[in-house]
Amino acid sequence: MQGEGGSTADRKRSAADFALWKKAKDGEPSWESPWGPGRPGWHIECSAMSEAILGNHFDIHGGGLDLVFPHHENEIAQSESLHGCPMASYWMHNGLMQASGASGKVGGRPRGEDDGDAASIEAQTAAKISKSTGAEPFQQLLARHEPEAIRMLLLSTHYRSPIHFGEEPLAESARALEAFRRLFARSERISGTSFYGLPCRSRREGDAEIAAAGDEAAALRTRFLAAMDDDFNTAVAIASLFDYVRVVNKYIDQHQLEAKKPEAELATLAALMLTLRELTGVLGLFLKPPKADGGADEAIVAGLMELVIEIRANARKAKDFATADLVRDRLGSLSIVLEDRADGTGWSRKA
RNA sequence: GGCUCCGUAGCCAAGUGGCUAAGGCAGCGGAUUGCAAAUCCGCCAUCGUCGGUUCGACUCCGACCGGAGCCUCCA
Numbered sequence: 001m002q003g004e005g006g007s008t009a010d011r012k013r014s015a016a017d018f019a020l021w022k023k024a025k026d027g028e029p030s031w032e033s034p035w036g037p038g039r040p041g042w043h044i045e046c047s048a049m050s051e052a053i054l055g056n057h058f059d060i061h062g063g064g065l066d067l068v069f070p071h072h073e074n075e076i077a078q079s080e081s082l083h084g085c086p087m088a089s090y091w092m093h094n095g096l097m098q099a100s101g102a103s104g105k106v107g108g109r110p111r112g113e114d115d116g117d118a119a120s121i122e123a124q125t126a127a128k129i130s131k132s133t134g135a136e137p138f139q140q141l142l143a144r145h146e147p148e149a150i151r152m153l154l155l156s157t158h159y160r161s162p163i164h165f166g167e168e169p170l171a172e173s174a175r176a177l178e179a180f181r182r183l184f185a186r187s188e189r190i191s192g193t194s195f196y197g198l199p200c201r202s203r204r205e206g207d208a209e210i211a212a213a214g215d216e217a218a219a220l221r222t223r224f225l226a227a228m229d230d231d232f233n234t235a236v237a238i239a240s241l242f243d244y245v246r247v248v249n250k251y252i253d254q255h256q257l258e259a260k261k262p263e264a265e266l267a268t269l270a271a272l273m274l275t276l277r278e279l280t281g282v283l284g285l286f287l288k289p290p291k292a293d294g295g296a297d298e299a300i301v302a303g304l305m306e307l308v309i310e311i312r313a314n315a316r317k318a319k320d321f322a323t324a325d326l327v328r329d330r331l332g333s334l335s336i337v338l339e340d341r342a343d344g345t346g347w348s349r350k351a
Numbered sequence: 352g353g354c355u356c357c358g359u360a361g362c363c364a365a366g367u368g369g370c371u372a373a374g375g376c377a378g379c380g381g382a383u384u385g386c387a388a389a390u391c392c393g394c395c396a397u398c399g400u401c402g403g404u405u406c407g408a409c410u411c412c413g414a415c416c417g418g419a420g421c422c423u424c425c426a
Contacts, residue, residue: 239374
């Protein structure tokens, strides 16, 4: 075991000693004890909470890579000497998030902020209570980016790797999500069934019913599950999901499901989507439809769009492409994208 | 300074001692489209540098360069 050094090292009997109980500083919450008012040391808090809630031994203890020493080592020293058994079966340490262009952890306190005095306590509570220098608080990131994009970015690397947060990576993740959402919308137009309403079935149910989705889908599902079983290799799991989307799109293309709707092929499409629901559900992705951002005017906008599209359709029918393109271009500058598909014209807001 | 981890295409990011080095974003070509968009097909890397081990290394070892974390009774 490594010893905590620094200014306190000479006050310890052993370099590996650490504080179990700390004397209360002015203004801090405290409890009476044989040594005067004080509070539990940091490490004791976690040992006590995990014992109370999870018992003497539990499966997985997680935490950031920066907590391996001294915190987790000390937790183990305390809990295992008390309980006489391993504290946790697995310790999983995630890589830290770094803000692009800044050094430090996302969620940490801004660099240079003063430490330890009462004035900074509020600032600490507002962000993460941490001595580490940090970039912007996570909340600010959440305010600018949809949570799903952040989840996607997190999932795109191995959990043990450090990850850079920033506007560009987040925007890229958001773009990647759109490929999935376009497929959800496409499938819904064909089947009338919303992806978001599908049940997230269990792995066992999936095993039993995967055959209906075909060999390619089955192989990709196997790849996905094997990746997740291999220390949560979410990057590979997601890669197999992108391949899966391609398989479904190809299936729809090849069987022209948008034009005709044969029973058998529709059943296969349903099975394909059900498996996609199962797998994306494992990652916690696409659990809810994206928020419609139009507010109260959404119905009016939808009605207007229907009208504009109908007028444009008439222009196209009359081969008045100048008018049709004008409409599409002008809508484009309003961040509305028109798609002329075989089964009609659709519109969406640019991400 | 000590310990640990990392360095793969324009960007992000998996992975392996020898088999086509995943996937995403961007880009390019094609199919499709009135034109686009969407979708599909195809193209786009020799794996930080230098040595070593090996029949063979991007994958193992060493040095160096670059980045990150810890070594501060901050939780």
